[in-house]
Amino acid sequence: MSTEEEALHQRLRASVHYTVGRLCQKVGEDHRREFSRHVIAAIAETTFRQCEIFAKDLEAFARHAKRSTVSPEDVKLAARRSTALLKFIQMKSEALNQEQRDLKKNTGKRKS
């Protein structure tokens, strides 16, 4: 890996760590428990590594469908292992589509 890529990954790792820390803080508050700094670092590192697995899976799914751009369909495939997760992602995808349909409708109305 080039030094540029390494530097990018370091920045991304730090970014992930920050968001993970905040998410864990919220969950901890909801359950009235505290996470040790080590656990937050471990969850952050695991999340970062899981991204590599997701990314490679997504790329493979897109390639299999003869596309070079990863689409929501690929993300749904990546979420197939857990029914609850799949349903959640499908719901979010539907919500995004609905948003876009609403946007198009409003844009259409404004055009004279």
Place this chain on the structure above:
Amino acid sequence: MAEKDEDVEFKKEMVRKLLSSFFTEDKTKISGDAVLLMAEMLKVFVQEAAVRSIKQAGSEDCDTVDIEHFEKILPQLFLDF
């Protein structure tokens, strides 16, 4: 002072850069919607890791969630994702 209930999210551009950095081919890109969905998925991943670790700590009567609690729930977490 009332707490600002801001939803913590993974930033879209960060997720895009993160995923893109792991693609093996230069031509592979990712759509905006796919990035948003992946941001949601990552959020769920972290929340699951956190909640399951808390439950594990609770079942062992520990006040603080520590590494061993996280390590115990990790295998099932990977199976579910």
